Amino acid sequence: MLNKSRFFRPLFGALLVSASLQASAADQSLLNTSYDIARELFASYNPMFAEHWKEETGHTVEIRQSHAGSSKQALAILQGLPADVVTFNQVTDVQVLHDRGNLVSADWKSQFPNGSSPYYSTTAFLVRQGNPKGIDSWADLVRDDVRIVFPNPKTSGNGRYTYLAALGYAQKTFGDDQAKIDEFMKTFLSHVAVFDTGGRGATTTFVERKIGDVLITFESEVNNIRDQYSDDQYEVVVPKTSILAEFPVAVVERNAERNGTTEVAHEYLNYLYSEPAQRLLAGFNYRVHNETVKAEVADRFPEVDLLTVEDIAGGWPEAMKNIFSSGAKLDQLQRR
Amino acid sequence: MAAKQSHRVGDHPLVKWTLIIVTLLLTSILLVVPLVGIFHQAFALGAAHYWASIADSYTLHAILLTLFVAALTVPLNLVFGIMLAWAVTRFQFPGRKLLMTLMDIPFAVSPVVAGLLYLLLYGRNGWIGSWLDEHSIQLMFAWPGIVMVTVFVTCPFVARELIPLMQQHGREEEEAAVILGASGWQVFRRVTFPNIKWALLYGVILTNARAVGEFGAVSVVSGSIRGETNTLPLHVQLLYQDESVAAFASASLLAGIALLTLIIKALVEWRQSRQDKLANAEPLVVADKVGS
Numbered sequence: 077m078l079n080k081s082r083f084f085r086p087l088f089g090a091l092l093v094s095a096s097l098q099a100s101a102a103d104q105s106l107l108n109t110s111y112d113i114a115r116e117l118f119a120s121y122n123p124m125f126a127e128h129w130k131e132e133t134g135h136t137v138e139i140r141q142s143h144a145g146s147s148k149q150a151l152a153i154l155q156g157l158p159a160d161v162v163t164f165n166q167v168t169d170v171q172v173l174h175d176r177g178n179l180v181s182a183d184w185k186s187q188f189p190n191g192s193s194p195y196y197s198t199t200a201f202l203v204r205q206g207n208p209k210g211i212d213s214w215a216d217l218v219r220d221d222v223r224i225v226f227p228n229p230k231t232s233g234n235g236r237y238t239y240l241a242a243l244g245y246a247q248k249t250f251g252d253d254q255a256k257i258d259e260f261m262k263t264f265l266s267h268v269a270v271f272d273t274g275g276r277g278a279t280t281t282f283v284e285r286k287i288g289d290v291l292i293t294f295e296s297e298v299n300n301i302r303d304q305y306s307d308d309q310y311e312v313v314v315p316k317t318s319i320l321a322e323f324p325v326a327v328v329e330r331n332a333e334r335n336g337t338t339e340v341a342h343e344y345l346n347y348l349y350s351e352p353a354q355r356l357l358a359g360f361n362y363r364v365h366n367e368t369v370k371a372e373v374a375d376r377f378p379e380v381d382l383l384t385v386e387d388i389a390g391g392w393p394e395a396m397k398n399i400f401s402s403g404a405k406l407d408q409l410q411r412r
Numbered sequence: 413m414a415a416k417q418s419h420r421v422g423d424h425p426l427v428k429w430t431l432i433i434v435t436l437l438l439t440s441i442l443l444v445v446p447l448v449g450i451f452h453q454a455f456a457l458g459a460a461h462y463w464a465s466i467a468d469s470y471t472l473h474a475i476l477l478t479l480f481v482a483a484l485t486v487p488l489n490l491v492f493g494i495m496l497a498w499a500v501t502r503f504q505f506p507g508r509k510l511l512m513t514l515m516d517i518p519f520a521v522s523p524v525v526a527g528l529l530y531l532l533l534y535g536r537n538g539w540i541g542s543w544l545d546e547h548s549i550q551l552m553f554a555w556p557g558i559v560m561v562t563v564f565v566t567c568p569f570v571a572r573e574l575i576p577l578m579q580q581h582g583r584e585e586e587e588a589a590v591i592l593g594a595s596g597w598q599v600f601r602r603v604t605f606p607n608i609k610w611a612l613l614y615g616v617i618l619t620n621a622r623a624v625g626e627f628g629a630v631s632v633v634s635g636s637i638r639g640e641t642n643t644l645p646l647h648v649q650l651l652y653q654d655e656s657v658a659a660f661a662s663a664s665l666l667a668g669i670a671l672l673t674l675i676i677k678a679l680v681e682w683r684q685s686r687q688d689k690l691a692n693a694e695p696l697v698v699a700d701k702v703g704s
Contacts, residue, residue, distance in 0.1 A: 109635075112653075140637050140638065140639060140640055141637070141638050142635055143636065143650075144636055152553065152635050154537065155531050155535035155536050155537065155538075155541075155552065155553075156541060156545065156550070157552075158550060158553065177537075191482060209591075276653040280653065291451050325670050395468075
């Protein structure tokens with residue numbers, strides 16, 4: 077028995093400490109459920125907002141974060157994850173919270189400016205030092221000697237944007253010639269070296285495992301990697317034509333009401349549009365709407381002809397149904 | 413009484429040394445090298461960086477949460493395992509065989525599926541979950557959910573260790589104790605427990621190791637809220653996607669906990685065998701005669 081008490085004593089100590097850790101010191105606590113690659117962004121934004129909230133109301137707020145693929149997060153919220161706000165990278169993932177659970181209000185898209193998307197990005201390329209394969213546009217990606225890395229459109233919103241951006245380019249280039257568009261997309265898909273399940277996985281494949289000639293992901297992520305590894309290892313290429321990637325936010329009204337956080341939740345999202353927050357977002361290489369900040373960082377964001385998902389596929393529901401669902405276009409093109 | 417079989421492989425030195433060398437080689441490739449690799453990676457940027465990665469408040473919380481889950485899971489499954497083993501070895505009842513088969517479900521089912529099953533039941537849209545939701549009881553995506561799936565995944569370990577031993581041992585000794593006037597608790601404490609304590613300890617060690625290391629089922633029900641429901645294995649995966657050195661630092665902690673468990677086990681066994689030898693050598697001799 078002596079041994080057993082020796083074994084259990086530290087565990088019970090941990091139990092006590094853990095219980096004390098669960099109790100929060102702040103007046104209010106907010107759970108922000110977000111997509112995978114937004115960790116650093118919200119780690120910086122949260123203290124900024126907490127300070128702002130303290131100034132405005134005199135109350136302290138603690139913001140907790142959960143990060144995973146945005147579709148996985150939406151399902152978890154439907155199953156009961158008590159998120160107060162969502163900051164996603166897929167409009168459909170917010171919409172599903174309304175459609176299947178009535179957790180966000182029907183007019184969530186008009187609750188905040190710019191379609192409730194406080195920042196946006198586009199899809200861009202990261203190539204290896206000196207751009208050895210000379211990749212400047214989507215057309216270069218279907219050359220025989222080019223191997224591509226981007227996340228799987230089946231599991232990743234990021235991957236869907238990449239697919240749609242390439243499709244948008246093909247539509248613009250070949251007009252109504254559907255056979256040529258299909259041929260282009262088929263070649264494009266056949267050049268994929270690795271299909272990772274999420275954005276971070278694709279980055280690891282390209283950067284750590286050194287697979288592929290070009291990584292296609294959000295412009296923000298591409299620039300972050302370039303900054304992280306100093307300028308001489310990788311180069312960023314922003315194609316002339318690409319896609320508008322929105323980052324929708326919404327208050328999960330039902331949970332916020334229950335947690336008594338409705339007010340702080342709305343302000344948390346609203347403050348993302350403020351000048352200091354927009355400057356912070358631009359610092360993470362997202363494109364922003366605030367005119368002052370936009371002028372400050374204009375040189376870092378080249379002009380791009382941004383197509384919308386509506387232009388390319390008629391909207392997300394149509395894109396999901398006609399392209400990404402089982403047996404639809406993507407599956408047909410990947411079959412040989 | 414079932415006789416223990418002792419296999420005597422040829423005593424030829426060639427056979428002996430070939431076997432020993434091959435075993436040692438495989439052990440080092442399969443077990444030792446990866447383990448050393450984890451610690452090597454963890455300390456790749458020096459000890460200061462290692463301690464800084466561990467002192468991170470999210471990592472500390474992940475460690476405490478993991479120990480907390482294990483501290484609840486192990487006693488629960490200890491009691492449950494003994495009860496289950498007792499029921500199926502000491503009593504005859506209809507459905508006994510079925511119960512023994514059902515007991516293995518957590519082994520047979522993939523942990524991810526186990527997590528999904530719990531979500532289906534206790535999630536907001538689940539059968540029990542919708543009732544819980546109405547009463548604002550949060551089980552899933554909070555620590556109770558993590559404990560529940562961990563208990564599920566680890567529940568066969570103790571019982572699986574006990575049942576063969578208790579079956580082999582039979583119930584004569586306990587019946588004798590009852591006839592001599594022992595109470596139920598006395599029978600357990602003075603007769604049953606001494607017979608099963610090694611198996612029990614082994615079951616506890618396995619349960620603890622699995623409870624600390626469980627990833628799949630926990631990942632489904634955790635919601636991975638940093639500083640709240642992120643266990644150490646989930647934290648390792650999260651860090652690995654961000655920055656590999658901190659991930660290996662956390663992974664080395666998991667490996668460290670495993671090593672510590674093994675050391676405790678070895679120590680206890682060593683102490684017990686010494687006591688046994690001092691107390692009486694006779695049973696060993698008898699066992700040897702039966703065996704040969």
